[in-house]
Amino acid sequence: MGGRVNQQLARYVPALLLALLLLGPILALLVRWLSSSDDIPLLAFINAGTLLLVGKSLLLSCIVAVLASLMGTICGFLLYRLKFPFRGFYKILLLLPLLVPPYIFAVAWKDGFQWLFSNSTVINPELGMIIVHTLVLFPLAMLITGTALSQIHSGLEEAGLMRVSFRKMLVKIVLPLIRPALTISFLLILIISLSDFSVPAFFGVNNFTTEIFTQFSAFYNHQLAISQSFLLVILCLILLLSENRYLSDAPFFSVHVKGSSTKHYSVHKGKTILHILLWILLLVVLVLPLVMLLHQALSGREILFSRAWELLSPTIYQSAKLAFLGALLISAIGFWVAFMKERSHFPHLNTMLLLTFIIPSTVLGVAVIKFYNHPSTNFIYTSILILLITYVSRFGFIAARIIGNGIKQVPVSLDEVSRVIGIPPIKRFFSISIPLLLPAIFTAFVLSFVLCLGELGTTIMIYPPGTELMPVKIFTIGANAPLALTSSMTLISFGVTMIFILLFFLMGKLIFKRFRYE
Amino acid sequence: MNKISLEHITHRYGDNKVLEDFSFSFEEAKTTCMIGPSGCGKTTILRLISGLEAPLKGIIKINETVATENENILIPPHKRKIGFVFQDLALWPHFTVFRNIAFGLKGRKTEKVSHQVTQILNLFGIADKAKKYPHQLSGGQKQMVAIARSLVHQPEIFLMDEPLANIDVKVKENILAHIKLLQQEFRFTMLYVTHDHQEAMQTGDKILVMNEGVIEAAGTKKEIENSSNHFVRSFIKL
Numbered sequence A: 001m002g003g004r005v006n007q008q009l010a011r012y013v014p015a016l017l018l019a020l021l022l023l024g025p026i027l028a029l030l031v032r033w034l035s036s037s038d039d040i041p042l043l044a045f046i047n048a049g050t051l052l053l054v055g056k057s058l059l060l061s062c063i064v065a066v067l068a069s070l071m072g073t074i075c076g077f078l079l080y081r082l083k084f085p086f087r088g089f090y091k092i093l094l095l096l097p098l099l100v101p102p103y104i105f106a107v108a109w110k111d112g113f114q115w116l117f118s119n120s121t122v123i124n125p126e127l128g129m130i131i132v133h134t135l136v137l138f139p140l141a142m143l144i145t146g147t148a149l150s151q152i153h154s155g156l157e158e159a160g161l162m163r164v165s166f167r168k169m170l171v172k173i174v175l176p177l178i179r180p181a182l183t184i185s186f187l188l189i190l191i192i193s194l195s196d197f198s199v200p201a202f203f204g205v206n207n208f209t210t211e212i213f214t215q216f217s218a219f220y221n222h223q224l225a226i227s228q229s230f231l232l233v234i235l236c237l238i239l240l241l242s243e244n245r246y247l248s249d250a251p252f253f254s255v256h257v258k259g260s261s262t263k264h265y266s267v268h269k270g271k272t273i274l275h276i277l278l279w280i281l282l283l284v285v286l287v288l289p290l291v292m293l294l295h296q297a298l299s300g301r302e303i304l305f306s307r308a309w310e311l312l313s314p315t316i317y318q319s320a321k322l323a324f325l326g327a328l329l330i331s332a333i334g335f336w337v338a339f340m341k342e343r344s345h346f347p348h349l350n351t352m353l354l355l356t357f358i359i360p361s362t363v364l365g366v367a368v369i370k371f372y373n374h375p376s377t378n379f380i381y382t383s384i385l386i387l388l389i390t391y392v393s394r395f396g397f398i399a400a401r402i403i404g405n406g407i408k409q410v411p412v413s414l415d416e417v418s419r420v421i422g423i424p425p426i427k428r429f430f431s432i433s434i435p436l437l438l439p440a441i442f443t444a445f446v447l448s449f450v451l452c453l454g455e456l457g458t459t460i461m462i463y464p465p466g467t468e469l470m471p472v473k474i475f476t477i478g479a480n481a482p483l484a485l486t487s488s489m490t491l492i493s494f495g496v497t498m499i500f501i502l503l504f505f506l507m508g509k510l511i512f513k514r515f516r517y518e
Numbered sequence B: 001m002n003k004i005s006l007e008h009i010t011h012r013y014g015d016n017k018v019l020e021d022f023s024f025s026f027e028e029a030k031t032t033c034m035i036g037p038s039g040c041g042k043t044t045i046l047r048l049i050s051g052l053e054a055p056l057k058g059i060i061k062i063n064e065t066v067a068t069e070n071e072n073i074l075i076p077p078h079k080r081k082i083g084f085v086f087q088d089l090a091l092w093p094h095f096t097v098f099r100n101i102a103f104g105l106k107g108r109k110t111e112k113v114s115h116q117v118t119q120i121l122n123l124f125g126i127a128d129k130a131k132k133y134p135h136q137l138s139g140g141q142k143q144m145v146a147i148a149r150s151l152v153h154q155p156e157i158f159l160m161d162e163p164l165a166n167i168d169v170k171v172k173e174n175i176l177a178h179i180k181l182l183q184q185e186f187r188f189t190m191l192y193v194t195h196d197h198q199e200a201m202q203t204g205d206k207i208l209v210m211n212e213g214v215i216e217a218a219g220t221k222k223e224i225e226n227s228s229n230h231f232v233r234s235f236i237k238l
Helices: A002-034 A048-081 A087-099 A100-118 A125-150 A154-163 A166-177 A179-195 A198-203 A208-218 A222-242 A244-249 A271-299 A301-342 A348-358 A361-372 A374-383 A386-408 A413-419 A425-452 A470-478 A483-514 B040-049 B098-101 B109-122 B139-150 B167-186 B197-203 B221-225 B230-235
Strands: B002-013 B018-025 B030-037 B059-063 B067-069 B080-085 B155-163 B191-196 B204-210 B214-219
Touching: A002 A222, A002 A301, A002 A386, A002 A483, A048 A125, A048 A208, A048 A222, A048 A271, A048 A483, A048 B030, A087 A125, A087 A198, A087 A271, A087 A470, A100 A271, A100 A425, A100 A470, A100 B002, A100 B230, A125 A179, A125 A271, A125 B080, A166 A179, A179 A222, A179 B080, A198 A301, A198 A348, A198 B155, A208 A222, A208 A361, A222 A348, A222 B214, A244 A374, A271 A301, A271 A483, A301 A348, A301 A425, A301 A470, A301 A483, A348 A386, A348 A483, A348 B002, A361 A374, A361 A386, A374 A386, A386 A425, A413 A425, A425 B030, A425 B040, A470 A483, A470 B030, A470 B067, A470 B214, B002 B204, B018 B040, B018 B109, B018 B191, B030 B040, B030 B197, B040 B191, B040 B214, B080 B139, B098 B109, B109 B139, B139 B155, B139 B167, B155 B214, B167 B197, B167 B221, B204 B221, B214 B221, B214 B230
Parallel strands: B030 B191, B030 B204, B080 B155, B155 B191
Antiparallel strands: B002 B018, B002 B059, B059 B067, B204 B214
C-alpha cells in the first residue's frame, strides 16, 4: 500500500512541478486577461486593425505552409523513394536549413536583395518573409512526408501497379496513404511560421508576433500585448485541436525508419535532369544565401569583419554553454515525458509540452515575464533559469517525440525479460534502456542544441542581465549598424553553428555505428 | 503435485475480456502445451504466471503459496524462479551472446559465471557464437540463445511463448530434444504455448485447448484425440 502511494507521489509531484513551471505562465496570462475588465473591456482590442493583422499573419503563414509543403513533398518523394546516386548527400544538405537559425537566412536574403537591387527594401518585406520561411521550413515537410513515404509497404503499391498506371497509382494509393503526413506538415509549418519572430523582425514585417513584441517592449502597453497574445494562443489552440491526434504522437520525429519493405523506383531516363534540378535547389537553398552573406560581409572590408568578431566573440561561449545546458535539460525532460507516455500510460505531460510548443515565441515571452517577475521567483527571473525553462517550453515536445518514437521501437519484452531474471531497476535503466535509446536521445539533444542556439523570439524579451547571446546581439546591433556589419556577424554565427553541427555529426556517426543493431 | 494453480482468473485488456473465470492446475515437472486460436488468452496466462501482469480477479499459487491475489502481485517476477522465452525472443541487441546469457547472474564470481555460460552454450552447440551479437545469428541460433538465457538461471518453471515459430522442422526438433533432456535433468515445469497442434501433441505431457478465454479440453494426447468437443475436433482436425 505504502509502496503504491510512494509510486504515485514519485509520478505526480515532479509532474505537477513541471506543469507549474511551464503551464503556470500561460494560465497566469489567461487569468490576467480575464481579470483585466476594469481597465479595458475584455474584447476591446478586437478592432478592424487587429483583425486585419490576424488575417495578414494567417495569410502569410498559410502561403508559406502551402509552398513549403508542396516543395517538401516533391523532394520527399524524390529523395526517399527514387533510387539514384548521391541520394544521401542531397538529403543531408537539403535538411541543413532546418538546423540553421532562420534569422541567418533572413539576413542573407536581405543582403541578396541589397546586392541585386542595390536596395534591400526594394523587395516587399512580406515577400522576403515568405521566401525565407518557405526555404527554411520545406525540409520539415520533406522529412515528414519522406518518413511517411518510407513506411508504405511495397505490396500496396505493387498491387496497385498491377491494375493502373504509375501516375494513377501515385494519386489514388500513395497520396491518400500519406494524407496525415501532408496535413501535419502543413499544420506544423503554419504554426512555426506564425510563431516565428526572427524572420519577420529582420525583414520588418508587421505581423502578430512582431506587433506583440512592439507593444510589450517598445510601447510598454502590456495590457494590449497580453490581450493580443491571447488571441494568438486561441488561434493556435484551434489549429492544435483540429489535428491533435496526429500531432501528439508525431510519428515523423523518428530517428530511423524501418523501410526495408519500401519500394524504391529506379531512375533510368531523366537522371541528369533530376541532378540538375536538385543542384538548382541546393544552390537556392544553401549556396546562394551563403554567397550573398559572404559578399555582403566582405564588402565592408577587413576592419568591419574584425569589429563583428570583436562584438560577437564574447557571446559565442555563453550561447554555446546555454544551448548545451538547455539541450541537456530538454533531453532529460523529453526522456522522462516520453517514458511516462509510452511505458507508464501517462500522456498528460506530453500534451502539456505540445501546448507550450505551439505557443508563439513572443507570447511565451510575455507570459514568462509576467509570471516570474515577482520577488519570490526573482532567482528564476534574474538568472539563466528563466531561459532554460523557456527552452523546455518551446522545444521539449520535439525532444519528447523523438525519444518517444525511439521507445516505441524497443520491444517491451526486452525490459520484461530483465525483470523476470531479477535485474534491479537502476541497472535495467542504465544497461538496457539507455544504450538502446542512445541514438534517439542523441538526436533529440542535437536538435535541441541548435534550436536553443538560434532561439530569438522569446530570448530577446527575457534574457537576464549579464547574459549576451548570439542571435540577440546580432538583432540589436543590426537595428542601427551598417548591413555589412550585421552580415559579418551573421556569417560568424553561421560558421559557429556549422562547426557544432559538424562536431555532432561526427559524434553521431560514432554513436549510431556503435549502437545500431540490425 | 501441482506446481502452479490458477483459480477463477478473470482478466481483460480495456473492454476486451481475455480470460473468464479460468481455473487450471499445472503439474510439477511436466510439460503442458497450450493451443488455441490467436487471442484466446494463452500468452496472457504466461504473463500472469510470470507476474508481469496481475489479473482483475482470481488467485495464482506457485508451490502452494499465493503469488498473485486479484490485482496484487505478492511475489515479484524475479522471485518466482521462472524462465520466460518470449515470442520475439527479446534478445538484448547491444549485448553479445555471452553477455545476453551472463547478464543477471549476479553475486557470483566471474569464473563461475563464465563457466556456467560456457557450459550452457556447449550444451546447445553454440559456444562458437559467444562473441557474436544477436543480429549476426540465424533464426535457430537466436532461439537457442533465448532458451539458454532462460535456463542458465535454473528455473523451476519454464514458460515458452511460441518461440519456435517460423523455423524449419529439423532445427525445431533439435531444440525441443535439448529442452526435454534438460527437463529430465532439472525437473522444471514447462508451459509451452503454440499454434501448431502437431507440435503440441508431440511435446506435451498434457494438452490444454483454449478458445475465447475458456478451456475447451484438457488432458493427455489420447484424451484430446478422443474428445467429443466440436471445437477441439475442428481445431486439431481430428
